[in-house]
Amino acid sequence: AANGHQVRVWSRQGSQTLQTVLEDAQIILSAISMIGVRDVASQIQSFSLSPETIFVTATKGLDPQTTCTPSQIWQTVFANHAVVVLSGPNLSKEIQLELPAATVVASNIPTAAEVVQLVFSSHRFRVYTNPDPLGVELGGTLKNVIAIAAGVCDGLHLGTNAKAALVTRGLTEMVRIGNDWGAKTETFYGLSGLGDLLATCNSPLSRNYQVGYQLAGGKTLKETLANLQGTAEGVNTCQVLMQRAKQQNIPVPITEQVYRLLQGEVTPRQALDELMLRDIKPEYNY
Numbered sequence: 001a002a003n004g005h006q007v008r009v010w011s012r013q014g015s016q017t018l019q020t021v022l023e024d025a026q027i028i029l030s031a032i033s034m035i036g037v038r039d040v041a042s043q044i045q046s047f048s049l050s051p052e053t054i055f056v057t058a059t060k061g062l063d064p065q066t067t068c069t070p071s072q073i074w075q076t077v078f079a080n081h082a083v084v085v086l087s088g089p090n091l092s093k094e095i096q097l098e099l100p101a102a103t104v105v106a107s108n109i110p111t112a113a114e115v116v117q118l119v120f121s122s123h124r125f126r127v128y129t130n131p132d133p134l135g136v137e138l139g140g141t142l143k144n145v146i147a148i149a150a151g152v153c154d155g156l157h158l159g160t161n162a163k164a165a166l167v168t169r170g171l172t173e174m175v176r177i178g179n180d181w182g183a184k185t186e187t188f189y190g191l192s193g194l195g196d197l198l199a200t201c202n203s204p205l206s207r208n209y210q211v212g213y214q215l216a217g218g219k220t221l222k223e224t225l226a227n228l229q230g231t232a233e234g235v236n237t238c239q240v241l242m243q244r245a246k247q248q249n250i251p252v253p254i255t256e257q258v259y260r261l262l263q264g265e266v267t268p269r270q271a272l273d274e275l276m277l278r279d280i281k282p283e284y285n286y
């Protein structure tokens with residue numbers, strides 16, 4: 001809107017129908033939480049859209065049934081449309097305050113990513129393109145699980161060394177899973193991976209971080225989620241990730257402890273001990 005584009009917003013709480021809001025849209029941006037993506041995509045499928053309409057997805061989650069990413073869902077439903085992933089260290093409260101931020105847009109159709117880059121770039125929002133949509137999307141999605149762990153780390157007052165180790169080894173875990181999925185390693189070292197890790201693992205504005213912090217303070221997951229404003233996608237993502245890591249035999253020790261903590265199988269302190277007492281090993285298997 002700040003760039004002079006006509007913007008219409010739809011939410012299921014609003015008075016306008018989805019069809020009215022999407023009429024003649026050149027770009028459709030979805031920031032629906034993961035749980036609603038498939039439902040909203042199938043509603044839109046029955047509308048008549050211009051073949052030029054570009055879909056942009058900002059959701060950071062994984063489909064529990066299929067392990068599909070949100071962009072894979074949009075692309076399956078709208079096979080003939082360009083789909084662009086938008087992801088980065090973008091805590092919405094800061095963007096609302098017009099503080100400077102950067103993000104990444106990625107698509108299999110580079111010209112579509114360039115259109116979206118132009119539309120969203122402003123003197124307060126710097127947008128980079130990237131040719132690896134899967135990596136960009138997985139960066140934003142997988143870091144939510146590490147942000148829960150980072151909240152636990154701070155909630156237990158484990159110190160800066162512990163946090164640095166956790167985030168760094170968390171990134172290694174993200175690269176491992178991402179590579180197995182087909183994403184490029186470098187993408188995870190960019191804004192949508194490392195960048196988003198730095199933002200969400202260090203900010204109480206992150207809902208995923210808040211979940212970990214509250215659990216470390218002795219709250220149950222139910223109590224924590226009941227008091228949370230917005231969606232902490234990492235809770236569901238962690239389940240999907242564990243399932244996939246087991247199937248593919250990928251070592252994900254941090255994700256596994258977050259999973260066990262969310263299931264109530266370990267306390268935050270036990271999860272910490274389990275991580276610290278693992279077999280010693282080289283940092284990388286070159």
Ligand SMILES: NC(=O)C1=CN([C@@H]2O[C@H](COP(=O)(O)OP(=O)(O)OC[C@H]3O[C@@H](n4cnc5c(N)ncnc54)[C@H](O)[C@@H]3O)[C@@H](O)[C@H]2O)C=CC1
Pocket residue numbers: 011012031032033034035036037039040057058059060061086087088089090091092103140229230231233
């Ligand atoms: N791409 C990026 O840089 C960022 C992405 N996100 C992601 O954006 C998504 C939304 O985050 P927030 O806006 O903070 O969460 P939120 O919980 O505040 O909003 C999600 C919205 O989705 C709606 N929704 C859920 N199911 C629906 C359905 N079946 N039909 C219609 N609407 C439905 C909810 O009513 C809610 O209004 C999350 O996946 C989050 O991880 C969040 C921050 C930055």
Ligand SMILES: O=C(CO)COP(=O)(O)O
Pocket residue numbers: 060088089090091092140144147196199200205206207208209231232233
């Ligand atoms: O992804 C985000 C910012 O980039 C938002 O993080 P949370 O979903 O943890 O609030």
